[in-house]
Amino acid sequence: MIRAEIKRFRRASEEVAAFLRPRLDGRTRVKVVSHTDADGIASAAIVARCLYSYNVPFAVKLSRPPSDEDIAQLGAENYDLYFFLDQGSAQLDAINKHLLARGKEVIIIDHHPGQFFENPNLSYLNPHNCGLNGSTDVSASGAAFSVVEQLDLCFRPLIGLALVGAIGDRQELFSGFAGVNDTLLKRAVDLGFVRESEGLRLTRRSLVPAVECLRTSVRPYLMGLSGNAFSCRSLLDTLGISHSSLISDLGVETERRLADAIFSKVGAPAAKEEFRRTLWGTILTAITEDLGGPKELGEYAAVIDACGNMRRPEVGFALAVGDGSYQMDALGLLSSYQEQMLKSMEWLVSKLASFKSASHFRYIYTGNAVDSAILGELLSLAIESALISMEQPVLGIADTVDGYLKVSARATLSLVATGVNLGQAISRAATAVGGYGGGHDVSAAARIPRCRLEDFVTELDRIMSGVGR
Numbered sequence: 001m002i003r004a005e006i007k008r009f010r011r012a013s014e015e016v017a018a019f020l021r022p023r024l025d026g027r028t029r030v031k032v033v034s035h036t037d038a039d040g041i042a043s044a045a046i047v048a049r050c051l052y053s054y055n056v057p058f059a060v061k062l063s064r065p066p067s068d069e070d071i072a073q074l075g076a077e078n079y080d081l082y083f084f085l086d087q088g089s090a091q092l093d094a095i096n097k098h099l100l101a102r103g104k105e106v107i108i109i110d111h112h113p114g115q116f117f118e119n120p121n122l123s124y125l126n127p128h129n130c131g132l133n134g135s136t137d138v139s140a141s142g143a144a145f146s147v148v149e150q151l152d153l154c155f156r157p158l159i160g161l162a163l164v165g166a167i168g169d170r171q172e173l174f175s176g177f178a179g180v181n182d183t184l185l186k187r188a189v190d191l192g193f194v195r196e197s198e199g200l201r202l203t204r205r206s207l208v209p210a211v212e213c214l215r216t217s218v219r220p221y222l223m224g225l226s227g228n229a230f231s232c233r234s235l236l237d238t239l240g241i242s243h244s245s246l247i248s249d250l251g252v253e254t255e256r257r258l259a260d261a262i263f264s265k266v267g268a269p270a271a272k273e274e275f276r277r278t279l280w281g282t283i284l285t286a287i288t289e290d291l292g293g294p295k296e297l298g299e300y301a302a303v304i305d306a307c308g309n310m311r312r313p314e315v316g317f318a319l320a321v322g323d324g325s326y327q328m329d330a331l332g333l334l335s336s337y338q339e340q341m342l343k344s345m346e347w348l349v350s351k352l353a354s355f356k357s358a359s360h361f362r363y364i365y366t367g368n369a370v371d372s373a374i375l376g377e378l379l380s381l382a383i384e385s386a387l388i389s390m391e392q393p394v395l396g397i398a399d400t401v402d403g404y405l406k407v408s409a410r411a412t413l414s415l416v417a418t419g420v421n422l423g424q425a426i427s428r429a430a431t432a433v434g435g436y437g438g439g440h441d442v443s444a445a446a447r448i449p450r451c452r453l454e455d456f457v458t459e460l461d462r463i464m465s466g467v468g469r
C-alpha cells in the first residue's frame, strides 16, 4: 500500500515545486520560518541553499512554533512569500487570517497533522495529506528536500540533510527507516552520497576521545559509566583501548568488544531492546564534502539540535548552509549541551521512584529541577536508555519561567498500535483546562496554567480511557 502513498507524496512535492518555480525570479521577497530543532534547522538550510542559488532575497527566522501574534507580526513584514517549515499545519487559522487574507503567499512544508483548506495563494506538502504517517514516514527536512530536488538536480547532494532531520526527529525505527525516509536513504546510498556501516551509536563518537564520549553519554545513559570518568577509564583499560582514541577509529571488531563490555557493565538496561538498539546499530556517514557539519549524520543531527537547545539555532543553521567558520562554536554548544543533559539525566535517575500513576499513564512533576525546554528530550533519552518502563505513556511536567507548566508526553510505537494518540489526547486535555498543546501520536507537548495541574491529569486520564484514543 505504502508505494501508492509515496507516489502521492511525490506528486504533492511536484505541485509545491511548480508553485515555487515562477517565484524564484529574484523579485519575490521570501521569509523562511522554521523550527529550532535539528529537523527545523535542516529544513531551513535545504530551502535557504535553494533560494540562495537562485539569488532570491530572503530572510530566515528560527523559532518555536509561532503563536497567533507572531504570525500577525509576520504579516506586517515586507515579504511576498512565506515558507513555514516543520510547523504551519497547526497554525492554519492564523496563517489564513494574517497572511493569506492580506494577499501574501504561503508555502507550508510540515509533517505535523493539520486541517488544510484550498487557497490559490497557499501551497503545501504534508505526509498526512498523502496517507503517510508524519511521525515515522518523513520529517520536514525530507519533505523540503523532496520539493527542491524537483527544481534542479544540483540540489541532490542535500539528501544527507534530509536524513539528518529525520534522525533528529527520531524517525529511525528499530527496523530502520520507513516510508519516504526509507526511499531517501536507499537513493542516498545508490547515488553515492551516504555510506552505511555498523557500530556504537554514541554521540560524539568521531568528535571527542573515547573516555570523554563514554563519560558524557546520555543517548543512551550508561549506568555506572555516564558521569564517572574513573570507571570509563578502567573499562577502556580492561579492553586495552587508549583513552584518547576516537571510537569511530577503533574498527568494528573493537567497537563490538566495547559494546559487549558496556552491556555487561550497565546491568538490567542491557536486556532491553531500546537500550541495545540505541547503543548499537547503523551508522550513516556522508561521503560528499558539501554538507558542512560532522560526516556522521547522527552526530550532525546532535550538533545542530544542541545549537537549538542551547538557544543558538543560528549557529546550527550556519553550519548546515556550509559556513565552516561556525564549526568550533557548534561543537562547543554540543559539548555544553551534553554536560547539561548529563546533569539532568543524573537528576532523573535519582528520581525514578517518584513517578506517579494515573490509570492510563505515568507522570513526574519536576518543578524547576529540569529546564522546561529539554523536558521532552529528557524523557526520550530515559526511554531509549531503558530507565523507565513503557507499559504506559509517560509525562513530564515542569515549571516554566513565565508561570505556566510545560507538559511533555512520550509513548512508544507499540502503544500507538494499541490506539494511543498523545497529540490528540494532550491537545484536548490542555484545551479543557485553559491551556493548549498537540503533537504526534508518539510524542506531544502542552502548556497549561499552574493551578490546573490536577484537573489536567484527571481530564487526560478520562480522555485516554477511551474517547480520546
Ligand SMILES: [Mn+2]
Binding pocket: 039, 040, 086, 111, 139, 140, 169
Ligand atoms: Mn520535525
